Amino acid sequence: MNFANILRQHTAALRALLVLTVILGIGYPVMIWLFAQLPGLKDKADGSLVDLGGKPLGSSLIGQLYTDAGGNPLPQYFQGRPSAAGDGYDPMATSAGNLGPESVVDSPDKPSLLTLVCTRSAEVGARDGVSGARPFCTDTGVGAVLSVIGPRDARGTVTAPTRVISVNQLCPAAPFVATYEGVAVECAEPGADYAIGQIVPIHGDTTDPAVPADAVTASGSGLDPHISPEYAVLQVNRVAAARGVSPERVRALVGEHTDGRTLGFLGEPRVNVLQLNLALDGLERVCLM
Template sequence: MNRLPGPLRRLLAALRALLVLTLVTGVVYPLAVTGLARLLPGRADGSLVQRDGRTVGSALVGQSFTDAAGHPVRTYFQSRPSAAGDGYDPLATGASNLGPEDVVDVLPAPGEKGRTSLLTQVCARSRAAGELEGVSGARPYCTPDGVGAVLKVFPAVGVPVRAVSVNQVCPATPFLAAYRGVKVECARPGEDYAAGRTVPVRGSVTRAEVPADAVTASGSGLDPHISVAYAEVQAPRVAKERGLPLRRVEELIRRHTTGRSLGFMGEPVVNVLELNLALDRPRG
């Protein structure tokens, strides 16, 4: 070996290092980690949840509780929205990447595709959740018909001469009759309002009854939990639909509430799948 040229010796040393590291990091380490994980029941296989011999979901990945038409099943607690693919798709995990300044919809012109702003998504979800739970779905910066309460004012600088409720399509009645003495118009698809000044209108709502996690998706789009507040809003509906005492449903919420991580990080949360399975479990 010592008689080999220097460059060849270095090449052989590099190959040996490659083979050893490949064996350690590509074979030994994955097998060791998988073996250790299997000592924790269910964790190595995605924390799958079994019911009557079949897999009904994962304790770590959220899912929808809707019927074939996409409507919420009223006997179950509903999960928070998801922006991962068509919803809770582990292969498309992620957020919508829409921020708080995304408040103006792109109204679809004939033959074209529009785009719904984050604000209108929140307003529509809040209205739908309010109707489902029998509470007010109103929230700041939302119109009564469930879109973003946003005006485009012309000119952008100076005394207004025109105001348009850009998220309310004609012939809808604008949520505001007038803005600074100027009559508010409904929006017409295909018309360009980019030159106007964007004016979000807070309205008179000071407190939203529908919690924030009922109208916004998580960063991963896979969150299996909801807040305790959202669970409590849903409890009266679930109890009524199942013919159960409300206190019984509230007790199940408490049993399936996880406290703050390490006692101080985050907020208490409720695992929706486990709670719904507990509702289906016969009382002994």
């Protein structure tokens, strides 16, 4: 290949680079930006910011924490669902907890998904005056899981237990059940490995938890700004008492800020927590006037 051919090829490549840079690196972004400034789209392109008196208070698309300096939930505000994004609703650390349905046994440095759900359910129940009990949870708010040790059949099922340990209840805690198939249940010794046993979650008596699922599980992004109407209604009495207003007025606000399914059939009804809390603050200002 002579020098002239090499020069032509490199010149053609350079022209293609310059043309594509202008089209895709400049023209396309500018076109998208101009399109985003059209009425009806500008608010979403700017981040769907919610402000009061010209001061941005958050985005209707991203949840936020309503806690005091110690991380304790403020009783006068509706609480959102848990978040696994950084320290909570951090857009720069959006993520899920990466724990699946088989995460039922606590590790020394990290609780299982089941124990997280049980703990959150107990906390929400205590905060909002309902039972925090739910299936596969102990009364103390950890996963109700046993390691059953003994001979097994061909399918791996223990046929005659010789030892049973409540793996998520460290000694000296009292196991949530006294016996299992006639064998006394032991508490778990710190640092001991009970993987040799068959892991058996125990359902318990609770079949219809009072605490909704979205109150105890994080969303996939960790940024979900919505809660279910059921979780919002659960919080009405607490918020009303903290603000000194009637539950009926707070319940009416929840209804006003409940959105139906998208297009009538996509997703579930939902309540935007930021907008609801701002409406509550507005109601309180009106009452003080």
